[in-house]
Amino acid sequence: MFTDTPFANAIFTMFSNIKIKLCLRGFTAPGSCKAYIFGGCAMHLHTNIRISSDLDSQMDFCRSMKEKAIGLIESISPVDFLDNKHGPSLLVYDSHFNPALAPMHEDYDINAIGIETNTPSPLWVYLISKCDLAISKLGRFGDMDQEDIYALFRAGLSIDEFRTKAMEAADYAVGQSGLPSKIEYAISMYKELMGEL
Template sequence: MVKPIEFATETGLARGLQQLIVDLQERTKLRVPIRMYIAGGMAVHLYTGGRVTTDVDAEFSKKIILPLDLLVETSDGNMLYLDTNYNSSFALLHEDYLVDALKVPLGTDLIEVFVLNPVDLIVSKIARFGGPDASDIAAMIRTFGITANAIEDRAEHALRGYVGNADYLRMNLRDVLKLASSADR
């Protein structure tokens, strides 16, 4: 039996995210429910409670115009905003990443919040694999005991849908698999 995930929803950053979503609902005058799919550092934070970020990488189930000036100050004194430049087309993602995303109980009205599942979150970081990505991936591997095989299977399947030269992605994947293999030991 799979143990349910306990998301870090009581942190200052998660409460800031909740306020950001409430403000977004109000500012856009939403009338119908939509889904928000979170990736990046905020997703890592919701899983581990340890990652700090100031931007929210998200895509939505319906077209929505995001206010460029939407900011929330968290209880930790950080400013939190929606990254209006985020585009999931630039990440390496399995074709079922939205279907396999997990719902986060944030208690918002019209915006249902989901995060990429742990393996998809790791795979999504392979394309860039810079800055905090290695430590994010290591934290996810430790938290969930994700194996190198699980990452490789999902990434290889995602690579089938990639258009272009995948050599750079495969090089990054090798580095991620080394991280996962060392954690396996």
């Protein structure tokens, strides 16, 4: 996992800022807010192949604190950072991100990797697994999404695990037609790129 790059530091700075906002709103119980990292930020932490201009994150607030969280996401400030390739850069929180718009395995939260968990902090941060990240890329399945899947394979994602879990997700994905063909296309194209066909 790539957690010590300028971009990774910007991601964690943003979560530190969110933690402060939670404390100011009365969030005191450890893990009363759980954040799951998706999208380009998750790609960076898993592979370091690129950066992103926005943080895609699902934030789950404990039921008793949901009222205190109203407006919090919209108040998250951007984070400036200096990227080695792109120079001065800005990371913003995507307040419109919704993981339900992409195919997702039902156990993505169970399979997520704890980055900052089991601490006294009210904010616990998780990174979705390589497999669940690859599955989420099957929805839009544009050129960059396909490249991301190949990069996750190169970073150690098992083709068998991807096929099995992606097919499970396809069984109950709503409004996601053609997932089995996308799954097999991604696998065959990766094998072709790697000279395995």
